[in-house]
Amino acid sequence: MKHKGMVTLGAPGEAEHLVELEDEDRIDTILTRDADLIPLGAKHVLFDLKIDYSDVEKSKVSIYKRTLVHSPTTPFKDMHLYRNHLPEFASLLGSDYSRRIRGFGPSAAAEFMKKYIVSNSEEQQLMLQNLEAMGVIQGTKKKAEKIRDGYVSPVDKRAYINSLDDKTKQSVTNIDDSYIGWADNFYKIVVLYLTQHYKLLL
Numbered sequence: 001m002k003h004k005g006m007v008t009l010g011a012p013g014e015a016e017h018l019v020e021l022e023d024e025d026r027i028d029t030i031l032t033r034d035a036d037l038i039p040l041g042a043k044h045v046l047f048d049l050k051i052d053y054s055d056v057e058k059s060k061v062s063i064y065k066r067t068l069v070h071s072p073t074t075p076f077k078d079m080h081l082y083r084n085h086l087p088e089f090a091s092l093l094g095s096d097y098s099r100r101i102r103g104f105g106p107s108a109a110a111e112f113m114k115k116y117i118v119s120n121s122e123e124q125q126l127m128l129q130n131l132e133a134m135g136v137i138q139g140t141k142k143k144a145e146k147i148r149d150g151y152v153s154p155v156d157k158r159a160y161i162n163s164l165d166d167k168t169k170q171s172v173t174n175i176d177d178s179y180i181g182w183a184d185n186f187y188k189i190v191v192l193y194l195t196q197h198y199k200l201l202l
Contacts (some may be wrong), residue, residue, distance in 0.1 A: 016040055016196065031061075038064055039090040039193045087193035088186075089113055092131075097189045099179070101135040126152070128183035135179030136161065139172025147172060157181075 001008050009027060011018050018030045019042050029044040030037060037045055048062040092109040094100030104112075112131075116124055133148040136157075147168065154160040157180050169175055 018042070034096075036090065036095050036193075038066075039086040039095075040196055042066070085113060085117055087190045088116065090193065091186050091189045095189070097192060098185060099135070099182070101131050101179070101182070102138065104131065104134065125183070128186055132179055132182040135182055136176055137172055138174035138176055144172045 009018075009021070016037065018027065018032070019037055019040050021027045022030060022043055023041070029046055030042055031046040031049065033047060035047060042064070043066045045064040046061050047064070048060075050060045052058040052060075089109060091098045092100070092104065092112060093106060112127070116127055119127065129152045130148070133151045134144075136151060137144040137147050139147075147164065151157055151160055158177060161175060161177055161180070
């Protein structure tokens, strides 16, 4: 970049303050590995940079533009439908603060968001609890269904998992209790994103 005459600023540690500099029009774009900057309000982000050292001109980079996400003609399929819910979308895909549910990628998250944003709070909570159950109960849908239905209802979910007999536990591929509480944490992360975003703009 310096070879091309570009002025660059470094941000040691967390890169959130680059969103503030961008909002103040002090920088044109952000180059980062920290995808959290998108739900924090960044407008133009370069990421996933792959440098071809034999021919730098052939290097590749992915580009995110908020203006495209806000447009109905966005190349990101249906992204404009949940453009105001990027913190939720980011939390589904995993971040510095949350784990992605195994096997739950961008396409599944997009379909989830379409239903999530038109649901009431009780329906949303149930959707998130079902996702949490997917994380806890690592197994095929058919094998895990009975345990998953039982998991969503109890207040003390860890006690429910511990109460299962060995035969029932062995009927699924694996049980990962580190996902217990994922749904409650989801809301905290969304609030954290929104709070941090507004703090950067103050």
